[in-house]
Amino acid sequence: FLTSAHVTLPSTLYSQKRMGNFVVKQNKIIYTYIKNRAHGTEENMGGYAAHSLAIMTDAVHLLTDFGSIVMSLVSLWISSRPHTKTMTFGWHRAEILGVLLSVLSIWVVTGLLVVTAVHRIIDGHYEIQSQIMLITSVCAVVVNILHSHSHGFPYSQLQTGEEQRGHSHGNASVKAAFVHVVGDLLQSLGVLLAAIIIHVWPDYKIADPICTFLFSVLVLGSTFTVSKDVFRILMEGSPHHMNFNAVRESLLSMEGVKATHSLHMWGLNMSHALLSVHVAVEEDADTQTVLMKATKLLRSNFGFSTITIQVERYSPEMLHCSQCQDLTD
Template sequence: MTDAAHLLTDLGSMCVSIFSLWISTRPPTKTMNFGWHRSEILGALASVLSIWIVTGVLVYLAAARIINNDYDIDGHVMLITSGCAVGVNVIMAYILHQSTTFHGHSHGSGYEKIGDSPTSGLLMHIGPHGNTSVRAAFIHVIGDLLQSIGVMVAAIMIYFKPQYKIADPVCTFLFSIFVLGTTTTILKDVFWVLMEGAPHSISHGAVKEVLLTVEGVRSVHSLKLWALTLSQNVVSVHVAIDGSHDPDTVLREATEVLQSKFDFFMSTIQVEKYLEDMGDCPQCQDPMG
């Protein structure tokens, strides 16, 4: 019961991942200024929620089966279904793993410039960190593969020992907990990106320290870091400079140092003249925490 239902959600998750990967390669528009990159985040969210809904239904049905003492299970059918599930999950895991590793070896950074054609853009979009929705599907498939192996063991037990049919709902409980656990990390990442959280790999202090090394920069304020996706980071900052330095030169050097140190997907730097009272400006203070 669990294996058959999860096999269907595996297929659905894979389709959602492929669709979100395709839509994320679309170029920016006047209304979608950052492009469609976050479709991968929404795809991951849809995959995880579908998994949780199906798991909740299966847990309910398993509990009802135990309460009502309903164990009408065909061990032969269960064995065939679990065997097919193992095979399908192995194939899907291989496809998803190959897509991420192939493109990860082909490109140095997590995200490269999208190609001119839809096909090249689709292929170049996956880096070593992987598209979030593809990663969600891959983790889920691995979890289901282990679950399918467990169900196969239960099916063999039921096939040879029909009196142990309670193994089916018990497997549902055990592996439902396992599947939920494997998707929790993905859900945390999705929540972090949608809440405009700062990138985990880049600290606020490190960026400020690097900018202060640029010749002519006296202070840095209004520094904002956020993750457009898990592998695409964006920065917006104001730098105050001495009046004796050329703003264009400072802007160029600040942009270059940010790209060389942190490889931001997009950076916006506002150059302004340094004033002594900036230290007392509430808007110029570093964020708490």
């Protein structure tokens, strides 16, 4: 005896919610685009004029954010397209591919700057225009302070307030944005310190490529969490803000539920979590009641956007079924 259901938001409500989230995300990304475009261009021009790799590395951080924003806009537009018979889950993964391309571009450009810094240290034939470097770095520090309240990696800005509400993922996004802000400010202060050293003691121009090494580590470190999340989603792992054991124990705590198996959780992108599970119930349990309560619990407590539940009568043979055993950590 089997009872199953595939539960999603009503189509009209889902479409309205998706369009509303699209507009909110789009506005956030466009605002960040304008801000990063202006500041990144100013730093790139200053770094080129001063022959400073440290400033260029700082600018790369901003311009790769700018590239991320462009990719986010494109992928966000693609992901808003409706489901088709071919793309049955829609185009939500386009956001993840955009973030992946952004991270890869950061690694490539940062690697090129590191190689250039190594060549500068080896041959020593380069000049730094310390006055231009000093002026540019002061401007960068001022801009970072003025905009620190709203600056963050575009990846974290793809989360709307509604999507962040009710679980720890929103807090994680806020923390990630805060770390990004502090990293930007420290990087700009480091460039300013290097500019002061080179301006006062020109013989210590090696401070510029050394700063490039340090900032490259910061830039690559800032992509670690993002790349880990992208890898998890592409491998269809459980969303990082979802606890497998907590979901399973919540289902087992329901009246009439004896066991669960084939529990799978994955994400289409950063905000759309999906679940499928088999729930084994007692002989006298009302399967429709269990189905409705389980669906409500999973949606309200964990925020799954698509839920597929198959209800079946509990059988002692399940204890020896290889497909019904608990998963390893």
